[in-house]
Amino acid sequence: MLNRFFWMCSGADTDILENSSKAEQNKFAGIGGTVFFTAVMATVAASYALYTVFDNVYSSIFFGLIWGLLIFNLDRFIVSTIKKSDNKWKEIWQATPRIILAIIIAIVIAKPLELKIFEKEINQVLLEQKNDLTLANKEQIANQFTPEITSIQSEIENLKQEINLKEIEVNELYNTYIAEAEGREGTKILGKGPVYKEKRDKHDALLSELQQLKAENKLKIANKETTIASLISQQKNQEVTTQPIIDRFDGLMARINALDKLPWLPSFFIFLLFLAIETSPIVAKVLAPKGEYDYKFEDAENAVKTWVTQKVNQRKEVLQTDTILNEKIYKDIAEEDELYNYKRNKARELMQQQSDAFHKSQQKIIG
Incomplete structure (x- = not known):
């Protein structure tokens, strides 16, 4: 079986x-x-x-x-x-x-x-490729958000720098009017005279501007930090969203390419x-x-081939014989007077009918 x-x-x-x-x-x-x-x-x-x-x-x-x-x-x-x-x-x-x-x-x-x-070696190669793809993906995503984040951070630093400069200016005025009161600078007269009062008023006015600037810049900095936090969140979300695509990087073509690296x-x-x-x-x-089976198979094929060839040749002989007989029969018939007279009478009748039909059609036209 x-x-x-x-x-x-x-x-x-x-x-x-x-x-x-x-x-x-x-x-x-x-x-x-x-x-x-x-x-x-x-x-x-x-x-x-x-x-x-x-x-x-x-x-x-x-x-x-x-x-x-x-x-x-x-x-x-x-x-x-x-x-x-x-x-x-x-x-x-x-x-x-x-x-x-x-x-x-x-x-x-x-x-x-x-x-x-x-499979194990291919998985190791795929893991390395996935890690490289993850790093490259994070770098590409970061390139989308980093310029804007850096620009906003620069703006925050400028706002802080503006406050620092204002504080330095206020501190300098503070030291100036204190030195005037102590008689170390300016008029060098000990006490709180008109010059001291003038410098003190100037300091107080600048201090008020500093406080207002701090309040305004603090609000601006908070808004910009919120924007940065939102951009960082979007960056993280995009990384999380695209990571599954990298994790599924283990299809047939990826495995064949990994196999080529081994x-x-x-x-x-x-x-x-x-x-x-x-x-x-x-x-x-x-x-x-060439064995016994091959000889037997060849013999069977030749038998079929011979039989088919024989049938084809027989059909050719039958066709040729039938053609010769038909030619001889029709030739003998063509020489018979009876058949000749019969076909002549039929032809005469046909021509008479055609003549009568033509005559009738001409009468209808003339009216």
Whole structure:
């Protein structure tokens, strides 16, 4: 039962194989087994690759099975179309396009399995890339908000500087009128005279301006700090909003690119393994000598070909004979007087009817 299943997988004629030797049966069972297990690995590879895309187990398995059946049918077709002949170079030339197709299939099957085999290493590469993307994303977002924040901070510093300058000016006036009262500067007369009063009034007026300036600038600074806090909050929100996009940076294309950053030699050997598996049925059929099955299959094909050719030739002979007979029959009939007289009378009747019809139509026109 299992042998018949593998024979079917190899694309061989099971009726011929049943009457062939054990060696031939085992050979085609091995070829069919290779085709079958290649399709199984293709199903696993496609399911994993699609899982990285859909993130759904059932959808991945469903489409993976479809892909496996497609690879199975394609491999079975490739193997079954290679026919043994007495010319080895003809067989190699016949197998060349099929080998090229097998190489393409091997690449398609091997790549998803490489992704699974090197999953941990790929995850490490993806983690580094995600960290770099996170830093770059924060830098890009910061570039959107930093100029405005820096400008507002500069305005706040200017407001504070304005207060500081006013305080320095008030303190200088304070020291001036105190020195006048103590007789250390100005008139150098000890006591609170008219000059002292003048300087004191000037200081008090400037002190009042300072207090008003502090109140105004304090309100402006508070508003600007609120604006800065709002901008920083927007910046943080944008970082939080865009971070999930970076966290989901682990799709099929990202993993393939991450795999390319790993050492190439292990991936290359895995590819060679699948290439050997995929091409082994074709190579086996090309290298194997012409066996009992091949002779029987060739004999069956030649029998059908001979039968079809014979039927075509018979149809040609029948057509040729029928054509000759028809020519001879019609030639003999053409020489008979009875047929000649019959057709002459019919022609006379037809011309008379045409003449009568023409006469009637002319009478209707004349009225």
